Amino acid sequence: MKQQRKAVRIRRKSLGKAGRSKGARQEVRQAQPxxxxxxxxxxxxxxxxxxxxxxxxxxxxxxxxxGMQKNQADIxxxxxxxxxxxxxxxxxxxxxxxxxxxxxxxxxxxxxVTEVLERANSRIVGIYSAxxxxxxxxxxxxxxxxxxxxxxxxxxxxxxxxxxxxxVTRWPDxxxxxxGRIIEVIGQKGEPGVDILSIMRQYDLSESFPAEVQAAAxxxxxxxxxxxxxGRNGREDRRHLKIVTIDGEDAKDLDDGVYVEKKDDGxxxxxxxxxxxxxxxxxxxxxxxxxEARGTSVYLVDxxxxxxxxxxxxxxxxLNAGVDRLSMACEMNISPEGKVTDYKILPVVIHVYRRLTxxxxxxxxxxxxxxxxxxxxxxxPLLHNLQDVRNAMYKYRHRRGAINFEIPEIKVKLxxxxxxxxxxxxxxNLGESIIEQCMLAANETVAEHMCRRKQPFVYRVHEEPxxxxxxxxxxxxxxxxxxxxxxxDGSIRPKDLQVTLEKIAGGPAEKIVSTVALRSMQQARYAxxxxxxxxxxxxxxTHFTSPIRRYPDLMVHRLLRESFETGSIPKEKREKIMExxxxxxxxxxxxxxxxxxxxxDTTDLKKVEYMQQFVGDTFExxxxxxxxxxxxxxxxxxxxGLVHMTTLKDDYYDYVESQYALVGTHHKRRYQLGDAVxxxxxxxxxxxxxxxxxxxxxCDLRALNMQGSKDRDPGEAAGIMSRSExxxxxxxxxxxxxxxxxGREAAAKGAAAGKDDGRNAAGHMGxxxxxxxxxAGKDKHSKRKGRRKQGSDVIASFDPLSI
Numbered sequence: 001m002k003q004q005r006k007a008v009r010i011r012r013k014s015l016g017k018a019g020r021s022k023g024a025r026q027e028v029r030q031a032q033p034x035x036x037x038x039x040x041x042x043x044x045x046x047x048x049x050x051x052x053x054x055x056x057x058x059x060x061x062x063x064x065x066x067g068m069q070k071n072q073a074d075i076x077x078x079x080x081x082x083x084x085x086x087x088x089x090x091x092x093x094x095x096x097x098x099x100x101x102x103x104x105x106x107x108x109x110x111x112x113v114t115e116v117l118e119r120a121n122s123r124i125v126g127i128y129s130a131x132x133x134x135x136x137x138x139x140x141x142x143x144x145x146x147x148x149x150x151x152x153x154x155x156x157x158x159x160x161x162x163x164x165x166x167x168v169t170r171w172p173d174x175x176x177x178x179x180g181r182i183i184e185v186i187g188q189k190g191e192p193g194v195d196i197l198s199i200m201r202q203y204d205l206s207e208s209f210p211a212e213v214q215a216a217a218x219x220x221x222x223x224x225x226x227x228x229x230x231g232r233n234g235r236e237d238r239r240h241l242k243i244v245t246i247d248g249e250d251a252k253d254l255d256d257g258v259y260v261e262k263k264d265d266g267x268x269x270x271x272x273x274x275x276x277x278x279x280x281x282x283x284x285x286x287x288x289x290x291x292e293a294r295g296t297s298v299y300l301v302d303x304x305x306x307x308x309x310x311x312x313x314x315x316x317x318x319l320n321a322g323v324d325r326l327s328m329a330c331e332m333n334i335s336p337e338g339k340v341t342d343y344k345i346l347p348v349v350i351h352v353y354r355r356l357t358x359x360x361x362x363x364x365x366x367x368x369x370x371x372x373x374x375x376x377x378x379x380x381p382l383l384h385n386l387q388d389v390r391n392a393m394y395k396y397r398h399r400r401g402a403i404n405f406e407i408p409e410i411k412v413k414l415x416x417x418x419x420x421x422x423x424x425x426x427x428x429n430l431g432e433s434i435i436e437q438c439m440l441a442a443n444e445t446v447a448e449h450m451c452r453r454k455q456p457f458v459y460r461v462h463e464e465p466x467x468x469x470x471x472x473x474x475x476x477x478x479x480x481x482x483x484x485x486x487x488x489d490g491s492i493r494p495k496d497l498q499v500t501l502e503k504i505a506g507g508p509a510e511k512i513v514s515t516v517a518l519r520s521m522q523q524a525r526y527a528x529x530x531x532x533x534x535x536x537x538x539x540x541x542t543h544f545t546s547p548i549r550r551y552p553d554l555m556v557h558r559l560l561r562e563s564f565e566t567g568s569i570p571k572e573k574r575e576k577i578m579e580x581x582x583x584x585x586x587x588x589x590x591x592x593x594x595x596x597x598x599x600x601d602t603t604d605l606k607k608v609e610y611m612q613q614f615v616g617d618t619f620e621x622x623x624x625x626x627x628x629x630x631x632x633x634x635x636x637x638x639x640x641g642l643v644h645m646t647t648l649k650d651d652y653y654d655y656v657e658s659q660y661a662l663v664g665t666h667h668k669r670r671y672q673l674g675d676a677v678x679x680x681x682x683x684x685x686x687x688x689x690x691x692x693x694x695x696x697x698x699c700d701l702r703a704l705n706m707q708g709s710k711d712r713d714p715g716e717a718a719g720i721m722s723r724s725e726x727x728x729x730x731x732x733x734x735x736x737x738x739x740x741x742x743g744r745e746a747a748a749k750g751a752a753a754g755k756d757d758g759r760n761a762a763g764h765m766g767x768x769x770x771x772x773x774x775x776a777g778k779d780k781h782s783k784r785k786g787r788r789k790q791g792s793d794v795i796a797s798f799d800p801l802s803i
Contacts, residue, residue, distance in 0.1 A: 055087040057142040081112035087143040088120030125202040154181035217309035239351040253313040266336035272442040276326035277547040278557040295591025297549035301602040321355040330442040338396030358431035401495030401537035410638030412606040420610035447540035461531040462524040469520035494537035512674035526585040612684040628655040641691030649700035
């Protein structure tokens, strides 16, 4: 027992803040070096590599080299070899002959930073602390390890506790901290709106546009004369078609419209009509320069940061009903089996017949609501045709091997002050699936069109999983009597993975296998060469359908327009385009990742804010990730929290990576990915955007204090468990232990009499309420129920691999 306590103390000291956010957790899980790593005197080669460094919250980093080859490993950088590099910097690295932590023959690489070539953090968001003659800014981003020194007179009247933006005026040098000046005081920590604004400043997101960009947008006419465009530059008239848009109720930037006819032989004519943004946003002009710099619209939890000013995004470019609009069309003939047999890509003029919503479409097609059907008789035949073509294309892609991961989206409900008041799991529906399948068809058709003509182009690529990830997945599958077929080079086919996932659908292995399979996937990105799309099992794929909100789509439209006249881009222009195309696609991918991170951070922040009211309450959840420092549990409302290893009181636990589990050394108790577990919410830290859970029947409350540990600083974290909250948890645990025996006896009697034992009456997160709580009218929750049926046609949210 004494040795066990000593081991726990050692482990506490060795653990950092890693895993506090979802992104940091994935970084650590995928790449942290082994705990028993021992550094010897390393010998370095003369080879120098340039790349971008990503630093973990625990201090070490990884460099992704420029032009990295497939299956080539990132370069591990120990925290003592960073040479003042900060997260995101472009650095030069000297490679070690043999990594200190990797066995001989491993593909792992290690190095040290020899020079910082380009700084990435010229502006840093954080909390200001004032001293008598100077101050410091503690960065919000935990990957930025050092405070920023603020000299006297450079604080811009900020006071202790202010959220500020600091501009770095002198970079760190040796042991000397970075120095800067305050350029904006966002507000005091805790004030309404300051939290979201801080994240926006951290990612350099702005809702407003530079004056010359806004002036250019305001100068665009908000209507067109169709006759001036039809017949010029190949533009045709499609105003006679009853084209409809289908979007959410609150959508204002309407990118796409659809129209379909069903022919006597069972085939379809499908028209996908996309806003012709490239007509208004001309290359190298102010609107274009700003749009490319932004890269994408960003959908935060409480607002949209648009790529284009509203005069374009919500105005002349948006396919609003009842007005003429310029459009780029992809018109396709679809066989009864769902395959594109012929197509035409051209500029057109359209007149949207009606603006529909997903809710209305589902009321008609799914609910068969008689009132809705009667009020919308004019579009009912069109909707049934859209449903038929959707079904045909879905089945065709499924036969081809497209993989459908169910990834629910969590929507946070906010009050008028921006405070989180509810969480809702958003379920995919038929209306969304209709639009998704139509957009996929257009994207694939356009990509194949340009690839076969060998024209410079922007592709959306999703490469097959790395061999090491496939090997790990097969190791897991072997425990369930399954195996993925692999080629000689270790590659797999999408169809084989799809079949395997369907075999375990609805069974006890579904959660763990589908989670590991999803995490084995590579990240989709933009590229100047066609590498296919593994998740869609597509040989050709691009993004053509959202030029209002994604810059790569706008690039695709321009490249198509260049080829309209002769079917090919002139050679001189083609060579000029190719010179910078790879660089521009890389930039687009980087901007996409920034948008995803900002969106996730704002959503996670509001999730934790909402959960603060439930500190001390009991929930049921599923283990969603296992790491060397504990495991994460996901509740049914979509929030996720950490059960730290040091809070498990009954044993010393080892991380068994191959089994995705923590296993007790003495009693062999297991906590494995996919297991159900009952937890207590112990802490909700809004500032760190993290939740701490305790396993209800196996928790050490003292471990939560973690005095002197890098995992927690009880004096600084917001929402940290107070003494009263701790007493509440202890009372709850004591009460549950006291009633456990009588509860089991009652359950046994109820089972003998064929009665329900009452446990299924809890809320949707499995929260157990007493009568007093119910009387107080707190939010109701219910347990997660049901499993996906094997082989069913699941209408899920838009697959992130396909968008």
